[in-house]
Amino acid sequence: MILDKKHAMQQKLFRQFAETEFTKELQEELDTTGAFNWDIHNKMAKYGFMGVKIPTEYGGAGGDYMSYVIMNEELSRQDLVLSIYANTSNSLGGGPLLLAGSEEQKAKYLPPVARGEKILVFGLTEPGAGSDAGGTTTTAIPTEDGESFVINGRKCFISGAPMADWIIIFAKTDLKQKGSRGISMFIVDMHLPGVSLGADEKKMGIKGYPTSDVVFEDVVVGKDCLIGPLHKGFQYAMKTLDGGRLGVAAMSVGVAQCALDEAVKYAKERKQFGRRIADFQGVSFMIAEMAADVEAARQLTYHAAQLKDANDPEAGAACSKAKFFAAEAANRCAYKAVQIHGGYGYIQEYKVERLYRDARILSIFEGTSQIQELVIANGLLR
Numbered sequence: 305m306i307l308d309k310k311h312a313m314q315q316k317l318f319r320q321f322a323e324t325e326f327t328k329e330l331q332e333e334l335d336t337t338g339a340f341n342w343d344i345h346n347k348m349a350k351y352g353f354m355g356v357k358i359p360t361e362y363g364g365a366g367g368d369y370m371s372y373v374i375m376n377e378e379l380s381r382q383d384l385v386l387s388i389y390a391n392t393s394n395s396l397g398g399g400p401l402l403l404a405g406s407e408e409q410k411a412k413y414l415p416p417v418a419r420g421e422k423i424l425v426f427g428l429t430e431p432g433a434g435s436d437a438g439g440t441t442t443t444a445i446p447t448e449d450g451e452s453f454v455i456n457g458r459k460c461f462i463s464g465a466p467m468a469d470w471i472i473i474f475a476k477t478d479l480k481q482k483g484s485r486g487i488s489m490f491i492v493d494m495h496l497p498g499v500s501l502g503a504d505e506k507k508m509g510i511k512g513y514p515t516s517d518v519v520f521e522d523v524v525v526g527k528d529c530l531i532g533p534l535h536k537g538f539q540y541a542m543k544t545l546d547g548g549r550l551g552v553a554a555m556s557v558g559v560a561q562c563a564l565d566e567a568v569k570y571a572k573e574r575k576q577f578g579r580r581i582a583d584f585q586g587v588s589f590m591i592a593e594m595a596a597d598v599e600a601a602r603q604l605t606y607h608a609a610q611l612k613d614a615n616d617p618e619a620g621a622a623c624s625k626a627k628f629f630a631a632e633a634a635n636r637c638a639y640k641a642v643q644i645h646g647g648y649g650y651i652q653e654y655k656v657e658r659l660y661r662d663a664r665i666l667s668i669f670e671g672t673s674q675i676q677e678l679v680i681a682n683g684l685l686r
């Protein structure tokens with residue numbers, strides 16, 4: 305697919321920013337310390353990245369899905385964890401408000417999130433409810449006067465929780481209804497009494513964007529924190545994840561492209577048996593396979609973005625196909641990039657070592673590859 309003028313220009317700008325600002329030192333610092341870097345967050349916020357897909361009336365740039373995809377691809381081509389800095393507000397965080405929020409809620413929460421002044425995260429997963437998110441056991445029970453809800457439960461693996469000001473959560477409001485029925489969506493202030501954090505998770509990759517549990521113990525929220533209709537929150541979780549999956553697909557394209565770039569560079573430099581390793585067919589074929597994977601993943605992702613922008617009914621399935629293929633392709637490419645680097649690929653000094661660890665999350669979060677396969681197959685076999 306050939307990008308139009310507007311998107312080609314955005315691609316150039318995002319690439320320029322990532323190449324200049326996401327320095328090797330910054331990437332290594334994040335991977336070593338695992339700490340959130342407010343300086344780069346503020347810089348990305350200044351350029352409007354946090355609100356790329358948030359409409360202008362709520363303080364964002366009002367970009368389309370294609371712009372969002374291009375941003376994620378270009379940022380993660382340089383560093384996956386830094387692309388996550390700009391992703392949450394545009395997808396899982398801002399998404400539910402845009403889908404179901406009232407005018408007051410959108411006007412209150414979205415502008416500071418789009419400006420990067422506040423961090424909004426997404427809490428769906430629980431210790432016993434991952435792929436089966438409908439198994440939510442967190443409860444939100446209305447008070448007798450009907451003015452508030454009391455929330456109890458535990459959400460786990462929440463990206464950005466330690467820095468968050470607000471969290472969107474899903475909780476059972478009708479205990480009589482089974483499975484994914486009777487679940488509602490709330491926005492909760494992370495500083496309320498009864499909200500606490502679990503320990504920072506020690507992760508394999510994407511270090512530098514802390515992840516932890518969030519615990520709710522008799523947390524009282526006003527009824528103005530309910531987003532969308534009572535008992536009907538689960539459908540919005542699923543709709544939000546459609547868009548989120550597109551973002552992860554785009555990150556995967558960036559990671560796959562980065563693996564290819566690194567492999568090509570190294571294969572041309574490294575000599576064995578008196579020749580460049582690129583001249584060995586065994587190596588060149590791996591590079592050809594990576595190049596085909598990158599391009600196929602990109603085309604699926606851009607196509608899904610076009611369908612989302614056109615509000616096409618096939619968009620949801622297209623996002624799952626793009627996420628499934630691109631995430632697996634990123635893992636294949638990262639594996640081959642390490643292989644082409646030989647022993648050096650196993651050493652932290654080389655970027656592919658981190659890339660290999662980072663890539664692993666792409667086929668797990670926002671719906672594992674198996675869940676994407678279920679969504680795709682269910683659409684065909686209904």
Ligand SMILES: Cc1cc2nc3c(=O)[nH]c(=O)nc-3n(C[C@H](O)[C@H](O)[C@H](O)COP(=O)(O)OP(=O)(O)OC[C@H]3O[C@@H](n4cnc5c(N)ncnc54)[C@H](O)[C@@H]3O)c2cc1C
Nearest residue numbers: 426427428429434435436461462463668669670671672674
């Ligand atoms: C770093 C990180 C960040 C995350 N960020 C967030 C976040 O911000 N917010 C949030 O809500 N969640 C977040 N998650 C949670 C993530 O979305 C879940 O981990 C993921 O959906 C899988 O759930 P699970 O870990 O419970 O695995 P499980 O659901 O227990 O799955 C285990 C295995 O079983 C397979 N499986 C399960 N059900 C089926 C089935 N029906 N058919 C075939 N195979 C199946 C899975 O594919 C997987 O291979 C994050 C996770 C991580 C690791």
